[in-house]
Amino acid sequence: MIRQFQWRDYDAVTGVWESAGREVVPRAELEAKLARDPELFLVAETGRRIAGVVMGAYDGRRGWILRLAVHPDYRRQGLASRLVAELEARFVRLGCPRVNLLVMPDNEAGLRFWQELGYLPCPDVLCTKPMGTPVSRD
Ligand SMILES: CC(C)(COP(=O)(O)OP(=O)(O)OC[C@H]1O[C@@H](n2cnc3c(N)ncnc32)[C@H](O)[C@@H]1OP(=O)(O)O)[C@@H](O)C(=O)NCCC(=O)NCCS
16 A cells, blocks of 8 residues: 555654665654655555655655665565655646656666656756855865
């Protein structure tokens, strides 16, 4: 079953992220995210176990898909596809016209998965900066 995240899922969700080698979103960051669009953070439950997770975000113009992961014991059963399909349906209901995501270039399985679902690479380069750090002029 694909459903919205609830706080009681947090430990299981961090377990899935860790099992998939993905960075865990700390509680404080997740609280801030859930204050904006809680309906875009989804889990896949098989029996009583959380086996997959995906986090969506919508900025009013573009949707973003983040931290998709399925526990290694539950892969190639369509769980990630179902998580993304439900998230896409929710983006459409919000009126979101385009969805972006980032994949590490050496993540061949991830790239194949996303291409299978119609997500194509584009040449943009991700630039990032932590807020609150001074600009170096050296
Ligand atoms: C990528 C990942 C989320 C896929 O989860 P999953 O539940 O196994 O995916 P699905 O079963 O829905 O796969 C759908 C299709 O994607 C493709 N695919 C999925 N995993 C693949 C792999 N390891 N190698 C090649 N193709 C793959 C296949 O076409 C698959 O269909 P098929 O099983 O009928 O051949 C999972 O492997 C994972 O958590 N990986 C580690 C974290 C990660 O890379 N996240 C995504 C990058 S942002």
